[in-house]
Structures are given as structure tokens and as C-alpha cells.
Amino acid sequence: MEYIVETKNLTKKFGKETAVEGLNMKIPRGEIYGFLGPNGAGKTTTIRMLLGLMKPTSGSVHVFGKDLKRDKLNILRKVGSLVENPSYYPHLTAYENLEAMRKIVGCEKARIHEVLEIVGLTHAAHKKVKGFSLGMRQRLGIAQALLNRPELLILDEPTNGLDPSGIIEVRNLIRSLPRQYGMTVLISSHLLSEIEQVATTVGIVSKGKLIYQDSIESLRRHSQHHIAFRVSHGERAWRSLMAAGIKTQFQGDLVTLSDQTDDATVATAVRALVQDQIAVYRVEEERRTLEEIFLQMTTKERAV
Amino acid sequence: MMGKLLRVELMKIRRKGFWFLTFLGPIGVVALQVVNYSVRWDYLRTLSDDHWLFYLENVSGFTPLALVLGIAILTSFMASIENETNAWKQLLALPVRKTSVYLAKFTVLSGLLFLASVLLCLATLVYGLTLDFGGGVPIIELLEYSFYPFFAALPILALQLWVAMVSENQGWPITVGVLNVILTYSAFSLPDWAFWKWPTLLNSWEEPMYSGLMGLGVGLVIYMVGMMNFVRRDVK
Structure with missing residues (x-):
């Protein structure tokens, strides 16, 4: 498989503290790689090393199959980035900010209007960034990252500070990038729910180590289903289901089915309850959320 | 690459008072x-026979202080442009050499000065x-005292x-x-090797050109050391 980003034993130490340790990250072409981890796990340090802002203590970074140490400028020409909080020059307008960048990356002027259009900032193009709201600044940051039509887009917490409709817009935008422009995207977040909705591959980092890296589907397979019944009489329902040969747990008026959750069993259970004159208010599927899996993985790591 | 970066730097110093200060300094010195x-x-005409030269010396009495004050202010403005929102990480993640960025900043500042x-x-x-004053204008001395x-x-x-460029704080x-300002202010009591004395153009050889030449040489050395240090550092 072709990897757009590949790190080998990437390690970064600050004095005695190890921020990133033996990280082997692999991002296949065209994927949206969700880089997950609690705050302070080493996500931003890793991203800074991918962009050549920080030099690794040991290990190597290859982007587009080239060594970052040797081909830094050629690599960066095809990379767009938004690291942590967006950086901008507050005394300049949004347009001027992009123009300052355009002069360096060397795309045509029309591209500035294009990216402003993409992030929905056309109306504020000639206003000073000083007066922008947090969400508008974040949009400008994304516009800056898109300016040079990157092949690899690195977004560190891109939905920070956006309102719900802004989050959805950005999410849709990110989703469309690999399809429309063949971009590969690395998006980091400490919120799994955020990653879950866009990423196709996930890397989970905790305490500087990559503890999980695979497709989002395999991560989902870790999640188990429960079927919860909310009924009029919890204990009676539990007995009645027991009699029908279905093992459940109950707590108050909530009866949970966890071992067999196939359609037939659920149908049998409902029939049994109805026949025994127990009112069924709700039948809900409960997934053990990825959030829980994520928490479990990262706390397990912490306990070691 | 340098041309582009210089244009970008000139764009970034807009509306920051750089140009105003650049004009204020020399005008202020002469206004005094x-x-x-x-x-x-x-009274002044009784102090010297060569009125032009005496006038030039009077002007140049304030030049070093204005220059060093200007350096301090312009440089800190320059750094604040990047530091305000930590734009370093954005700028240096672009396909630019750190040495070019450093040189561009230095060039803009020295250009303004x-x-x-x-x-x-x-x-x-x-x-x-x-x-x-009467008599011809001493062009050579005027240029010497100005440049x-x-x-x-x-x-x-x-x-x-x-x-x-390298301080986070x-x-x-x-x-x-x-x-720098204090040392320049007390230049008269400093030895010849202290470079804060050089802008006054006073030295024991009584040759202003030496101050200029030493400044150019030592300035380049410190520039190189600073640039290498800047390149080696991680961007926060």
C-alpha cells in the first residue's frame, strides 16, 4: 500500500520528558486519518514533527515517500496545515492574510476567492481579522490550509470554536476532499465523536505512544450492542423472558439484552413480553460507544 | 524566494507604525x-568657527540614541507580528527556508534604518x-555623520x-x-571594543570610518550566529 505519511520510531524528548515515543504512523493515500488522543498525549508534537517545525530526537518522517529531513521544501509545497489555534496577522484583512501566504506558495490570485468561498468568508474578505469571531478565525485557518491545493492536509482540531452548523459544514468539507481533490487528510482531535464522523482510518495516541491504528470499521467492531427494553414491570419482564429462554438483566423498569441481539431473539422477546401483558414503552439499541472504547484504551494505558 | 519573502514582510508591516517611526526618528533628531x-x-555661533561642522556634530549628538531606540522598537514590533498569534508555525510550515525568513526580517529592518x-x-x-552658515556644505562629513x-x-x-526572534517571553x-539604550547613552565612558560606543563614531583613532567598518564586520558575525541559532531551534 502507498503511504502518504509514514513515520518510523518517531521520538521526541523535551529534556527528560518524552512527548512522543516510538511512533509508527501510516497514512494511506486518500484516507481521512483521525488522530485521536487525550490532551497532552503528543498529537500536536507529532504534527509539528510532520511539518518539520520540530526536529525528532530520533526516528524518521517520510511524506509522499520522501525523507522530510532531506526534501523538506518539496514536501511542504504540497502540504496544507492548521496547527492548534489558527495563526494570522490580526492587523491585516482576511484577504491580505491569504495574499501574504499566496506570495510564498505561488498560486494564482483567484485561488484566494476560491478558498474564501469554500469556508464561507467571502463577505468578510476585506475586514481586519482582529474583529473576527473565533469561528471566523478558524475558517480563515482552514482557508489558509487549503490555499496551495495540498495533497496532504493536516488539520489540528479544526472544529474548535465553530458553532454546530459550522461544525457540520467543516465536516462535510473534510469528507469531500479526498473524493473531489484526491487529498489525504490528517485530522486530530481529543473528541472521538468528531473523528468518528469523518475518519476512515484511526490512530489513537496515549502518553506519546500509538496504541491503536486501523480502519474505523475495525474499531467499531470492538463496540458491542445491547438491546434495552423499557417496560411497565421490570422484574416481571425479566422472569417472563427467562421463561422464554432469553437471558437478560434488569434494573428498575429497564431490561437489557446483551448476549444475543439478533433480530429473531428481539422479536421473540417482544412477543413474550406482550403475551405476558407487560407494556413495552421503548425498545432501544444501545451501542457501547466508541467513546467508551477509547476511554478504556487510554485509561488502560494509563494504569500500566 | 528572497524577493517574495521581502514583499510579504513589507505587507505585514502595514498599519503597524513602522513607516511613521522611520520618519519620526530622523525628523526628531533634526527638530531638536x-x-x-x-x-x-x-550663542552657538561664538563656540566655533566652522559653523557647518559644529552643526553636524550637534545633530550627531542625538543620532546614536535615536538609532538604538529605533532598533529596539522596530525589532520588537517585527517580532510581535509573528508572536501575537504564534504565526511562526504557519509561516515556517510553508515551503520557505528558515534562513530566508531570518534574512528577510533583517533586511526589512536594516532597510528601514x-x-x-x-x-x-x-x-x-x-x-x-x-x-x-556661509561657506560650502561639507558633503563628505554630512554623509559620514548620516551613514x-x-x-x-x-x-x-x-x-x-x-x-x-528566539524568545518566547x-x-x-x-x-x-x-x-542597549542605556549603554549607548553612556557610550562616552565605554572602551573602544564595546559596540554600543560605535554609533557615536568616537574612537581612539579619531577615524569615524573605523566605527562604521567594525560595526559592519561584527554585525555580520552576530547576524550569522543569531541566524544559525534560529534555524536550529524548534518552532513552538
Whole structure:
């Protein structure tokens, strides 16, 4: 498989503290790689090393199959980035900010209007960034990252500070990038729910180590289903289901089915309850959320 | 690459008061002499036979201080442009060499200071001509007093830029700036090797050109050291 980003034993130490340790990250072409981890796990340090802002203590970074140490400028020409909080020059307008960048990356002027259009900032193009709201600044940051039509887009917490409709817009935008422009995207977040909705591959980092890296589907397979019944009489329902040969747990008026959750069993259970004159208010599927899996993985790591 | 970066830097210093300060410095230095000469011209004319030269010396009494003050302020403005929203990480994640970025900043600052020197030269000449000193204008001395201080102050600029570019805490560049101003202010009691003395063009050889040449040489050395240090550092 072709990897757009590949790190080998990437390690970064600050004095005695190890921020990133033996990280082997692999991002296949065209994927949206969700880089997950609690705050302070080493996500931003890793991203800074991918962009050549920080030099690794040991290990190597290859982007587009080239060594970052040797081909830094050629690599960066095809990379767009938004690291942590967006950086901008507050005394300049949004347009001027992009123009300052355009002069360096060397795309045509029309591209500035294009990216402003993409992030929905056309109306504020000639206003000073000083007066922008947090969400508008974040949009400008994304516009800056898109300016040079990157092949690899690195977004560190891109939905920070956006309102719900802004989050959805950005999410849709990110989703469309690999399809429309063949971009590969690395998006980091400490919120799994955020990653879950866009990423196709996930890397989970905790305490500087990559503890999980695979497709989002395999991560989902870790999640188990429960079927919860909310009924009029919890204990009676539990007995009645027991009699029908279905093992459940109950707590108050909530009866949970966890071992067999196939359609037939659920149908049998409902029939049994109805026949025994127990009112069924709700039948809900409960997934053990990825959030829980994520928490479990990262706390397990912490306990070691 | 350098051309592009210079244009970008010039764009970024818009609306920040850079140009205003560049004009204010030299105009201010000459304005002091406007006050001096309009108040006590009758007294001043008794102090020397060569009125032009005496006037140039008077002007240059304030040049070093204005220059070093200007360096401190412009440099800290320059660094604040990037530090305000930590734009370093955005700028240096672009396909640019760190050495080019450093050189672009240095070039813009020294360009502004050179422009200030040109303005000083012109303002000195214009006001001097209105005073009707008689005799020809000492062009050589006028140029020396206008431009040698610029070259002699390059070590201070290089040092100040270095500190401003690598400090996360902007207290450091301010401290260095204040020290530079104080040391320049007390230049008369400093030994010849102390580069804060050089912008005054005073040295034991009594040859202003030496101050300029030493400034250029030592300035380049400090510039190189600062740039190498900047390149080696991680971007926060």
C-alpha cells in the first residue's frame, strides 16, 4: 500500500520528558486519518514533527515517500496545515492574510476567492481579522490550509470554536476532499465523536505512544450492542423472558439484552413480553460507544 | 524566494507604525537642532568657527540614541507580528527556508534604518541650508555623520533581532533593548571594543570610518550566529 505519511520510531524528548515515543504512523493515500488522543498525549508534537517545525530526537518522517529531513521544501509545497489555534496577522484583512501566504506558495490570485468561498468568508474578505469571531478565525485557518491545493492536509482540531452548523459544514468539507481533490487528510482531535464522523482510518495516541491504528470499521467492531427494553414491570419482564429462554438483566423498569441481539431473539422477546401483558414503552439499541472504547484504551494505558 | 519573502514582510508591516517611526526618528533628531538653533543661535555661533561642522556634530549628538531606540522598537514590533498569534508555525510550515525568513526580517529592518539615515541626511542638509552658515556644505562629513552610525549600529540590530526572534517571553527583547539604550547613552565612558560606543563614531583613532567598518564586520558575525541559532531551534 502507498503511504502518504509514514513515520518510523518517531521520538521526541523535551529534556527528560518524552512527548512522543516510538511512533509508527501510516497514512494511506486518500484516507481521512483521525488522530485521536487525550490532551497532552503528543498529537500536536507529532504534527509539528510532520511539518518539520520540530526536529525528532530520533526516528524518521517520510511524506509522499520522501525523507522530510532531506526534501523538506518539496514536501511542504504540497502540504496544507492548521496547527492548534489558527495563526494570522490580526492587523491585516482576511484577504491580505491569504495574499501574504499566496506570495510564498505561488498560486494564482483567484485561488484566494476560491478558498474564501469554500469556508464561507467571502463577505468578510476585506475586514481586519482582529474583529473576527473565533469561528471566523478558524475558517480563515482552514482557508489558509487549503490555499496551495495540498495533497496532504493536516488539520489540528479544526472544529474548535465553530458553532454546530459550522461544525457540520467543516465536516462535510473534510469528507469531500479526498473524493473531489484526491487529498489525504490528517485530522486530530481529543473528541472521538468528531473523528468518528469523518475518519476512515484511526490512530489513537496515549502518553506519546500509538496504541491503536486501523480502519474505523475495525474499531467499531470492538463496540458491542445491547438491546434495552423499557417496560411497565421490570422484574416481571425479566422472569417472563427467562421463561422464554432469553437471558437478560434488569434494573428498575429497564431490561437489557446483551448476549444475543439478533433480530429473531428481539422479536421473540417482544412477543413474550406482550403475551405476558407487560407494556413495552421503548425498545432501544444501545451501542457501547466508541467513546467508551477509547476511554478504556487510554485509561488502560494509563494504569500500566 | 528572497524577493517574495521581502514583499510579504513589507505587507505585514502595514498599519503597524513602522513607516511613521522611520520618519519620526530622523525628523526628531533634526527638530531638536531646530529648537537649539532657533533659541540660541547667537550663542552657538561664538563656540566655533566652522559653523557647518559644529552643526553636524550637534545633530550627531542625538543620532546614536535615536538609532538604538529605533532598533529596539522596530525589532520588537517585527517580532510581535509573528508572536501575537504564534504565526511562526504557519509561516515556517510553508515551503520557505528558515534562513530566508531570518534574512528577510533583517533586511526589512536594516532597510528601514537605512531609509531613516537617508532622511536624516536630507533633513540635516535642508535645515543646515536655511541657517545660512556661509561657506560650502561639507558633503563628505554630512554623509559620514548620516551613514556611519547606521553601519556602526548593525551589531546592536543583529543582537536585538536574535533575541527577539528566539524568545518566547517578550520580556527578554525588552530587557536587551533597554540595556542597549542605556549603554549607548553612556557610550562616552565605554572602551573602544564595546559596540554600543560605535554609533557615536568616537574612537581612539579619531577615524569615524573605523566605527562604521567594525560595526559592519561584527554585525555580520552576530547576524550569522543569531541566524544559525534560529534555524536550529524548534518552532513552538
